Amino acid sequence: MIRRTHIPAIVVVLFGGCGVRPTIEPDAGDEQKPRGFVQLIEFHDDIQGVRNWAHELELRGMKSLINVQTAILEACPEDIRWLADHGHEIMGLFGGGPVWDVPYEEQREGMREARNAVEAVTGKPMRVFSSGYFAYDENTLRAADELGVEYILARGTSDVEALIYEPDEYNCKIISVSNVTFADMGRGSLCDYSLYARGATAAEFGDVLDETLEKYPKRLMVVSHAYLGGMKADWWAPYEKLLDSGAVEWVATFDEWVKPENGANIRVPMSMVPDNREVQYTTPTPAVPLEELEDVDEMYNPCAAP
Numbered sequence: 001m002i003r004r005t006h007i008p009a010i011v012v013v014l015f016g017g018c019g020v021r022p023t024i025e026p027d028a029g030d031e032q033k034p035r036g037f038v039q040l041i042e043f044h045d046d047i048q049g050v051r052n053w054a055h056e057l058e059l060r061g062m063k064s065l066i067n068v069q070t071a072i073l074e075a076c077p078e079d080i081r082w083l084a085d086h087g088h089e090i091m092g093l094f095g096g097g098p099v100w101d102v103p104y105e106e107q108r109e110g111m112r113e114a115r116n117a118v119e120a121v122t123g124k125p126m127r128v129f130s131s132g133y134f135a136y137d138e139n140t141l142r143a144a145d146e147l148g149v150e151y152i153l154a155r156g157t158s159d160v161e162a163l164i165y166e167p168d169e170y171n172c173k174i175i176s177v178s179n180v181t182f183a184d185m186g187r188g189s190l191c192d193y194s195l196y197a198r199g200a201t202a203a204e205f206g207d208v209l210d211e212t213l214e215k216y217p218k219r220l221m222v223v224s225h226a227y228l229g230g231m232k233a234d235w236w237a238p239y240e241k242l243l244d245s246g247a248v249e250w251v252a253t254f255d256e257w258v259k260p261e262n263g264a265n266i267r268v269p270m271s272m273v274p275d276n277r278e279v280q281y282t283t284p285t286p287a288v289p290l291e292e293l294e295d296v297d298e299m300y301n302p303c304a305a306p
Contacts (some may be wrong), residue, residue, distance in 0.1 A: 031153050034213070034220040036248040039065040039177070042226045043194070045075045049230030051301045054083060058302050060243060063087045063253050066154075070095060070117040079303040084122035085303075089254040091116045091128035091153075098135035100277060106144035106289055115147055127151060128254075133279050134177060134189065138270065144172035151175050151258070155276040159301045160190060161217040164258060167270040173257070174273060177221045180208055186280035191223035192235050197284035206238035213226040219263025220248065232293040 036123070038057065042050050048222055050066065066080075066088050075079055084090050088190035092114030099107050104181055105117045110127055118126040129144060130153040149272065152172060156179020157163065165174040182204075188194035190212060195205045212220070251257040258265075 006062075011029060013242075019240070031216055032218070033247060033249040034217045035257060036220040036222060036250050037254065037257040038062065038250075039066065039067060039095040039221055040226045040230070041067040041191075041223065042072055043069060044227045045070060046077055046298065047076050047226065048301075049226030049228070050077065050083075050163070051303055052230040052296060053224065053226050054088070055302050056243070058086070060250065061252060062243075062250050063089070065089045065091060065128060065254050067091050067093055069093050069112065073117050073121045080121050081123070081287075082303040084124055087253055089128060090122050090124070090126070091130060092119050092126045092149075094131035095131070097132040099131040099140055099280075100137055102139065104139040104142055107139045109148060111140075111143045111147055111149065115149065128153070128175075132168045135277070136174070137275075141167065141174075141270075145170055153177060155179065156187065156189060157274040157276050158221065159217075160212045162219045162221040162261065162263060164219075164265045165273045166265060166267040167273055168268065169270050172199055173258075175221070175263075176274075176276075177223065178212070179276070180212065181213050182208065185285075186278055187198045187276075188279075188281065189223050190221065191225065192229040193225035194223070194281070196228060196235070196286050197281045199285045199287050200289050202232075202234035202238060205235065206241065209242050213245075213275050219257070228290070228293075231295055232290070233296045234293060236296050 002115035086146045092111045115126040127150045134153040134155045154176045157176045162178045163176040181187045
């Protein structure tokens with residue numbers, strides 16, 4: 001197959017509440033397999049969902065990017081250390097919610113606390129950072145440069161295509177995650193909870209995953225709130241189907257996934273990086289409450305292995 005070169009095009013994008021900012025839109029991909037990676041998010045002290053995901057990923061020779069709160073690092077240090085030692089990337093989370101327009105000093109202190117908590121457990125540098133709703137602003141980038149953080153997460157800016165922006169003014173890179181629209185609830189991450197909170201059923205989430213693949217993104221990030229996708233049978237099923245479909249080239253490690261050959265890494269001035277602050281589902285409206293969803297069968301816990 002002859003594959004087209006992906007040449008970014010300059011366009012103007014309007015994001016709700018953010019004004020107009022010129023940005024770069026990658027050329028649509030040809031029919032090659034997306035380079036995929038999994039991000040796990042956990043807010044609960046019981047991290048069995050993360051263990052379940054780790055079990056399934058390890059069976060497939062895959063790793064993940066794991067987003068955990070400081071309280072979980074304190075409650076489950078052995079599990080988190082095992083995951084880090086086996087190649088999963090542990091990222092820090094700002095404990096005060098979204099950081100949009102939060103003062104620099106507050107962001108720096110929150111990032112420093114997250115870094116110290118991650119590194120105390122893993123013994124490895126904290127390389128990736130996030131806040132609520134994958135929010136960030138230039139204060140986040142300033143703090144990341146000061147503290148030596150390599151990547152921050154951002155809300156999606158190019159539909160299902162995951163992009164990595166490299167602002168000229170900063171060393172820190174911005175990972176713009178895959179993004180989808182559902183019903184009248186606007187856009188959100190390609191994530192079980194994001195769709196669940198907007199009233200999607202697990203079957204509809206599966207349809208969204210299928211539709212995502214039909215767009216042939218070059219780089220893809222699939223996100224799971226592990227207490228949902230890793231614990232509830234109906235929500236795990238679409239992920240299991242996707243993992244085993246053969247339609248995605250699952251990149252084994254985070255370091256491999258961020259390489260330019262696996263997607264668009266775009267070096268531009270900060271003024272050219274899009275800023276997506278659209279969040280229309282702050283109050284979840286699930287079709288089925290979490291407590292009414294059936295759990296998956298008990299899985300082997302790889303984190304307990306010698």
